Amino acid sequence: MKTTTIWKGGKSYESIHPNKSTIHIDAAGGFNPKALLLSGLASCSGVDIVDILEKMRVPFADLKIEVEADQTEEYPRVFKDINIVYSIATDEENRDKVIKAIDLSLEKYCGVAAMLKKNSKINYTLTIQAV
Known part of the structure; x- marks a missing residue:
């Protein structure tokens, strides 16, 4: 690369x-460079999640990923905690499958998450919107 x-x-x-x-x-x-890191995390995870949900044959739409990070006060101002909010339109009955897809992305497949986790805690929440 x-x-x-x-x-x-x-x-x-x-x-x-x-x-x-x-x-x-x-x-x-x-x-700015740090915002690009957060966007990279969102899109890396999003690519994984879409791929996993499609393989699971889970119907969904409107995936939105918001990422926010707290930074240390001292320089270099690195991320402390990274909070991700995943919003997806699907049936509530698919919640466990969506959680599985998110967990697989953040724990196994997303290289950006793997790199950021070496220094920062990554937390997430999931919001399901009715289709």
Whole structure:
């Protein structure tokens, strides 16, 4: 895996993936590096969860993942606790399967979670919305 990041002035950067996709990073506002880490955690886990639920043949829609982290006061200001809220539209009877998919993602498959767990506690809650 490789990316190339180019300083654009001030606290602004552009990161380029080898497939030519780009993302704008701005430490002064917008998506800063730590916000990208949280987005990476959400999308990594989301990819796993969707894949697992599809393999389980669980019908669902509208998966939304909100991630928030507390940081230490001292530098480098690292994440202490990371809290994830998974919201998904499915039947309540699928709750245990959704929990299993989340647990498999966070404990086994999501590499971003594995890296962040070395320094931070990851907690989650699940909200099921009726279909």
